[in-house]
Amino acid sequence: MFNKTNLLVVGIFLSIVLTFSESAKSDFYLPTFVSQTGVTTAVRPNPDSTSEVRALCEPSGIPQFNYSHVDVVVVMLSPVCVTQQTVKLLRFNFNFRNLIYVVKYKEFCPYLLSLDDSVRCLDENDVLPGVSYKTLSAPGMSDNIKKLQGDNNRIGWYFQQYLKVGVALTIPDLSDHYLIWDADNIPIKPFEMFTEDGDAKFCANPSSSKSRSYGRFYKHITGRELLHPERKGKVYNFVCGYMMFYRPYVKEFLSFVDDYVQRNRPRDTLAKRGFPWSIHSVAEELFPSGTMFSEYDSYGSWVMDMHPQEFAMDYHISYVRNPTTRKSGANGPEFKEGMHCCLTHKRICALGKELSDSPHGKLGPTVGDHHHILIWEEHKFRYRRKDYCADPLPPKLAEAIHEVGTGMVFQNQKGRGSAPSDGT
Numbered sequence: 001m002f003n004k005t006n007l008l009v010v011g012i013f014l015s016i017v018l019t020f021s022e023s024a025k026s027d028f029y030l031p032t033f034v035s036q037t038g039v040t041t042a043v044r045p046n047p048d049s050t051s052e053v054r055a056l057c058e059p060s061g062i063p064q065f066n067y068s069h070v071d072v073v074v075v076m077l078s079p080v081c082v083t084q085q086t087v088k089l090l091r092f093n094f095n096f097r098n099l100i101y102v103v104k105y106k107e108f109c110p111y112l113l114s115l116d117d118s119v120r121c122l123d124e125n126d127v128l129p130g131v132s133y134k135t136l137s138a139p140g141m142s143d144n145i146k147k148l149q150g151d152n153n154r155i156g157w158y159f160q161q162y163l164k165v166g167v168a169l170t171i172p173d174l175s176d177h178y179l180i181w182d183a184d185n186i187p188i189k190p191f192e193m194f195t196e197d198g199d200a201k202f203c204a205n206p207s208s209s210k211s212r213s214y215g216r217f218y219k220h221i222t223g224r225e226l227l228h229p230e231r232k233g234k235v236y237n238f239v240c241g242y243m244m245f246y247r248p249y250v251k252e253f254l255s256f257v258d259d260y261v262q263r264n265r266p267r268d269t270l271a272k273r274g275f276p277w278s279i280h281s282v283a284e285e286l287f288p289s290g291t292m293f294s295e296y297d298s299y300g301s302w303v304m305d306m307h308p309q310e311f312a313m314d315y316h317i318s319y320v321r322n323p324t325t326r327k328s329g330a331n332g333p334e335f336k337e338g339m340h341c342c343l344t345h346k347r348i349c350a351l352g353k354e355l356s357d358s359p360h361g362k363l364g365p366t367v368g369d370h371h372h373i374l375i376w377e378e379h380k381f382r383y384r385r386k387d388y389c390a391d392p393l394p395p396k397l398a399e400a401i402h403e404v405g406t407g408m409v410f411q412n413q414k415g416r417g418s419a420p421s422d423g424t
């Protein structure tokens, strides 16, 4: 039946199909990626992985939410082992539309894209025109920051913040509401992110001294006071490691900042370039005084000031941070050697019941019997001083990291790499 000609035809057809799907994938590396259909297509969670998650963490079946009108943006250096669990849980608990990963090297994209159909992937240098780690570090751009940042990579830290708000300007088909989700957060169980009117709910974090510096910065770029929510005499801030942004308000905020900074700093040529240089110029100037920008606190304050009726606070989100990573209680060394860093669903559920310590006080889980979020700083376990993890990364991911060159990327102390993964 199959003579040579037939085989040839089949072969050509197959190679066309393959070439086609390859190029479709690589489109996601471009700054102007558009979902293939151009419209919202909610991708169903894979039933196998999702029922497994539900059965393990919430046997009582707290309802999952359907946020299929919302994209998630995660800005990270590179994936780690728990990224696969985070992807599954974000999809299952909230049914978000696209999970858009913005990574330091596009070599990490194939691994991320293999985790779920909803994943999109971008190289961090392709998101904001003319803005990259390189241009931010160029001579004259960040001299104070470079001189004084010590072991922290504050240029990378600022770059991540610019990306989180900048996506509102440059990703054409990004949803109106988009969730910024810090890579270290694992959503243990579903929780509400919108009010009944469809407005965003912001998480409240008991305030710390850090936010005073954020207030000074905010005043420099807006001329306004940084506002903080208060409840029962306690002051909170908006820095929670995730936030539901609304594109029109982000754009409004960024254009107000551009106008304000340019008007008040007429000789500042860098600020004339607009976002994010208007903010970065102020960041560079104020860095020696320890005054810094916070995307979460600034945006939260902006909405509280300008759109007081269009948001709600949630004072009940509870976290647990790196439980059971210390060798001997709170005063032991920070991380244990031989830790198991690749968490299974079962382990995530178990850790989700631990008593939390910093930074939210000694807290048990609030609703049900799990915290909402497990902060698991696998980057720090693997790359901070040495590799504390006994378990290897998934082979495909390990290959991609090898391709990029491990030492070069992650060694915090040795210059050229790595931003803190705290996200704040």
Ligand SMILES: *[C@@H]1O[C@H](CO)[C@@H](O)[C@H](O)[C@H]1NC(C)=O
Residues within 6 Å of the ligand: 042, 066, 068, 095
């Ligand atoms: C989620 O909501 C969308 C839009 O309302 C709807 O089309 C879709 O069927 C819902 N998905 C699920 C899993 O309920």
